[in-house]
Amino acid sequence: MDLLASIFLDPFVRMGTNPTFLVQVVWEGFVSGVLYALVALGFVLIYKASGVFNFAQGIMVVFAALTLVGLAEMGMPGWLALAAAVVAMLILAFGIEKLVLRPLVNQPDIILLMATIGLTRFLVGLGEMVFGGEPKVMITGALGIPTDVLRVPLFGKTLILKEIDITAAVVALAMVAFLAVFFARTKIGRALRAVADDHQAALSVGISLEKIWVIVWFAAGVVALVTGIMWGARSQVSFDLEIIALKALPVLILGGFTSVPGAIVGGLMIGIGEKVGEIYWGRLLGGGIESWLAYLIALGFLLFRPQGLFGEKIIERV
Amino acid sequence: MFYREVGQFKSTYAADMAVFPIRQDRIGILVLLAIAVVVLPLVSNDFVLTSILIPGLIFTLAAIGLNILTGYAGQISLGTGAFMGVGAYAAYKLANAFPEVNLLVWILCSGVFSAGIGVIFGLPSLRIKGLYLAVTTLAAQFFLEWCFVRMGWLTDYSSSGAIEAVRRTLFGLSISGPEADPLTRYFVVLGLVVFLTWITSNLVHGRIGRTWMMVRDMDIAAELMGVRLLPAKLLAFAVSSYLAGVAGAMMVFFWLGAAEPSAFGITLSFQVLFMVIIGGLGSLLGSWLGAAFIWALPVVIKFAPGLVGIDVPSARVEHVNSMIVGALIIFFLIVEPHGLARLWAVTKQKLRVWPFPW
Numbered sequence: 001m002d003l004l005a006s007i008f009l010d011p012f013v014r015m016g017t018n019p020t021f022l023v024q025v026v027w028e029g030f031v032s033g034v035l036y037a038l039v040a041l042g043f044v045l046i047y048k049a050s051g052v053f054n055f056a057q058g059i060m061v062v063f064a065a066l067t068l069v070g071l072a073e074m075g076m077p078g079w080l081a082l083a084a085a086v087v088a089m090l091i092l093a094f095g096i097e098k099l100v101l102r103p104l105v106n107q108p109d110i111i112l113l114m115a116t117i118g119l120t121r122f123l124v125g126l127g128e129m130v131f132g133g134e135p136k137v138m139i140t141g142a143l144g145i146p147t148d149v150l151r152v153p154l155f156g157k158t159l160i161l162k163e164i165d166i167t168a169a170v171v172a173l174a175m176v177a178f179l180a181v182f183f184a185r186t187k188i189g190r191a192l193r194a195v196a197d198d199h200q201a202a203l204s205v206g207i208s209l210e211k212i213w214v215i216v217w218f219a220a221g222v223v224a225l226v227t228g229i230m231w232g233a234r235s236q237v238s239f240d241l242e243i244i245a246l247k248a249l250p251v252l253i254l255g256g257f258t259s260v261p262g263a264i265v266g267g268l269m270i271g272i273g274e275k276v277g278e279i280y281w282g283r284l285l286g287g288g289i290e291s292w293l294a295y296l297i298a299l300g301f302l303l304f305r306p307q308g309l310f311g312e313k314i315i316e317r318v
Numbered sequence: 319m320f321y322r323e324v325g326q327f328k329s330t331y332a333a334d335m336a337v338f339p340i341r342q343d344r345i346g347i348l349v350l351l352a353i354a355v356v357v358l359p360l361v362s363n364d365f366v367l368t369s370i371l372i373p374g375l376i377f378t379l380a381a382i383g384l385n386i387l388t389g390y391a392g393q394i395s396l397g398t399g400a401f402m403g404v405g406a407y408a409a410y411k412l413a414n415a416f417p418e419v420n421l422l423v424w425i426l427c428s429g430v431f432s433a434g435i436g437v438i439f440g441l442p443s444l445r446i447k448g449l450y451l452a453v454t455t456l457a458a459q460f461f462l463e464w465c466f467v468r469m470g471w472l473t474d475y476s477s478s479g480a481i482e483a484v485r486r487t488l489f490g491l492s493i494s495g496p497e498a499d500p501l502t503r504y505f506v507v508l509g510l511v512v513f514l515t516w517i518t519s520n521l522v523h524g525r526i527g528r529t530w531m532m533v534r535d536m537d538i539a540a541e542l543m544g545v546r547l548l549p550a551k552l553l554a555f556a557v558s559s560y561l562a563g564v565a566g567a568m569m570v571f572f573w574l575g576a577a578e579p580s581a582f583g584i585t586l587s588f589q590v591l592f593m594v595i596i597g598g599l600g601s602l603l604g605s606w607l608g609a610a611f612i613w614a615l616p617v618v619i620k621f622a623p624g625l626v627g628i629d630v631p632s633a634r635v636e637h638v639n640s641m642i643v644g645a646l647i648i649f650f651l652i653v654e655p656h657g658l659a660r661l662w663a664v665t666k667q668k669l670r671v672w673p674f675p676w
Binding site: 121289 | 446454
């Protein structure tokens with residue numbers, strides 16, 4: 001009876017008696033959810049256009065942020081380092097397309113997945129060799145990111161909002177809106193959607209696959225850079241950030257590999273779900289359940305919708 | 319002697335379907351075994367034994383396990399590391415609870431526990447397929463890792479949270495624990511791995527193996543042909559996890575001597591997956607080649623600069639190592655997506671017609 005009460009009653013009592021804390025928890029979850037969604041967005045972009053399950057997205061986040069911070073440490077002004085990091089992402093996109101993707105066209109999914117894991121190893125080595133392995137501090141000042149703390153009174157208590165979190169949420173939402181418009185309204189966006197639909201048909205109407213792939217990997221690189229800046233500003237820029245790639249995977253399967261809105265909704269659900277779960281139910285199991293709760297949530301959803309919430313219906317023919 | 323099967327007539331169906339139908343192959347495998355049993359122990363020192371041969375063999379077993387699941391049955395799994403961990407913890411608990419029973423019995427039993435866990439996490443495979451399944455196996459990876467850290471019962475509430483190899487003997491020889499001789503451990507590991515490879519080889523060449531391959535090639539078609547998917551897939555998960563579990567138990571008892579939960583992390587899963595892919599999906603030979611390649615390569619890269627007289631700081635070596643391994647993986651995937659096993663098959667074909675290829 002006690003156990004049942006501690007599962008079904010106590011957490012809700014705690015939520016009801018201290019609503020400010022609940023809002024605080026949900027907000028924290030929301031912000032990390034937004035960042036998960038950004039990483040997942042990078043995955044989705046690449047998966048849609050080239051059918052590659054890009055495991056290297058996490059390391060691209062680290063690599064982009066490291067390039068930015070590393071260049072700034074060498075004495076570049078903030079905006080120049082930012083531009084240089086964008087260029088680095090472009091070069092990376094070109095390199096990946098030329099050296100990895102093109103020779104592996106038409107290989108099965110798992111081979112492409114392995115290639116991106118190989119790419120991860122390569123980028124880890126490269127990043128550590130060029131910029132060193134120590135954690136670095138994100139150059140929030142030079143980029144003009146506010147780092148103050150807002151205190152908002154709510155239900156008679158104070159809610160603590162970090163400005164950096166608000167910025168992250170706003171930037172992420174702006175990014176998503178921009179990408180949505182870009183996909184829907186521009187010529188390149190149409191070409192991207194055509195390639196995502198059917199490679200051969202797209203080729204036959206004169207869309208250059210190579211160009212599209214470079215663009216997509218570049219876009220994913222820019223998304224990675226933004227994610228890296230935001231995440232790096234919240235904690236530090238180090239190779240530990242790579243772990244967020246693994247956190248983005250349940251987001252992906254929850255939302256579906258092919259859906260941009262899915263990535264957003266999935267990210268928010270996972271972000272908020274795991275924070276609330278950890279704070280209110282985690283102590284029953286001894287804490288630390290954040291590491292796998294997201295996967296369990298995703299697994300639960302998958303059992304009912306094997307293609308994710310927004311994924312395209314999987315039709316199998318013999 | 320040329321590599322030819324000319325003149326080797328087969329008069330029975332069994333001879334025709336043998337694993338090694340060509341006499342030269344049969345001789346070759348015996349020669350290899352002889353090298354492994356006689357020559358390698360003679361020429362290797364303790365360093366080679368403990369840091370190349372023993373781990374290489376253990377990883378071979380883990381790779382065979384994953385290959386059953388991914389290569390033969392077509393279910394991608396990223397949870398091998400955790401299943402190895404289950405085997406290791408099970409062996410540790412069993413060996414401590416029943417010290418009078420021979421350690422080898424517990425090593426072989428430990429796999430049963432990881433097989434059980436594997437079946438539980440294999441259940442979603444009936445509904446979830448492909449890369450989606452790969453991600454759900456990550457749930458197993460992270461959940462089990464969390465269990466290793468949080469459940470003190472698993473480590474008998476040891477303060478460090480690590481498990482240690484207990485001292486055990488076999489026929490009076492110390493095989494596990496700090497004072498076990500590397501050579502003895504090598505023979506025990508070699509024996510176990512060869513034995514389990516032999517069992518697995520029989521399994522995949524028989525009805526069960528063919529069922530798995532049907533499921534891999536197209537599960538709906540296999541179902542229509544009368545394969546029951548539930549037992550077939552779960553059996554693949556069970557056998558795969560069993561082998562991984564035994565490999566994990568051997569890893570702690572015969573190689574590392576002690577292990578923390580982090581030893582069974584996602585990195586280990588990926589390492590085994592690399593071995594399977596580089597070696598060749600759906601090939602036991604590939605698992606051997608892949609494990610040897612992936613395990614030996616970093617060691618070689620580490621010591622190669624020293625041999626030719628270049629002095630490189632060790633941190634730099636780590637980074638270059640990571641880059642080279644990553645680049646080589648991509649390179650191999652591009653050159654031969656079917657792995658080292660296919661490379662060997664091609665070589666064999668060339669050998670057959672050599673020296674007159676036309």
